[in-house]
Amino acid sequence: MPGLFDGTPLERPVMCERCGKTHAACACPRDRLSGRVLDPKDQPIRIRREKRGGKMVTVVAGFAPRSERTNDLPAILKHLKSTLGTGGSADQTSIEIQGDHRDRLVEHFKTLGYPAKPAGG
Numbered sequence: 001m002p003g004l005f006d007g008t009p010l011e012r013p014v015m016c017e018r019c020g021k022t023h024a025a026c027a028c029p030r031d032r033l034s035g036r037v038l039d040p041k042d043q044p045i046r047i048r049r050e051k052r053g054g055k056m057v058t059v060v061a062g063f064a065p066r067s068e069r070t071n072d073l074p075a076i077l078k079h080l081k082s083t084l085g086t087g088g089s090a091d092q093t094s095i096e097i098q099g100d101h102r103d104r105l106v107e108h109f110k111t112l113g114y115p116a117k118p119a120g121g
Contacts, residue, residue, distance in 0.1 A: 029072045031064055038064050040113035047105050048119040058101045060109070061094040080105070 016026040018037045029038045045062035063073060077090040080097060084104070088097040097105070102118050109116035 029064075041115060044115045044117070045109060046117055046119040047102050047109070049100055049102050055098070056100040058097045058099065058105060059094060060097070060105060063093050063095075080108070083108075 013022045013024075015022060016028055016037065018028045019026055030036065031038055043062060043064050045060055047058060047060050050057045050059055071092070073090040073092075073095060077088055077095050080095065081088050084097060084099070084101055086098045086101070088095060090096070106116045106118050
């Protein structure tokens with residue numbers, strides 16, 4: 001992405017609107033297609049329980065797709081696994097946690113600023 005006054009002595013790099021760093025140094029989560037910063041309030045996530053092979057799994061879905069450079073889902077997963085004392089995995093748009101933790105996760109994501117809702121029964 002070219003900066004302001006690109007190619008002139010007045011050239012300035014494009015800065016992140018959230019952290020104030022240049023786009024090359026910014027680690028804010030961004031949308032893969034548009035490149036805009038993703039705010040938690042813009043990602044309505046749903047937390048549901050699933051039964052797989054006789055065991056319960058809690059699935060947190062609805063995150064906007066991340067790029068490889070600004071993917072913060074592994075960091076969120078690591079925090080959840082240590083907090084809940086369980087295992088789990090993450091892909092580009094969802095997190096899976098072993099066990100039934102739906103109610104605790106709804107409250108946790110609401111404190112982080114996500115409009116989280118429980119899904120299913």
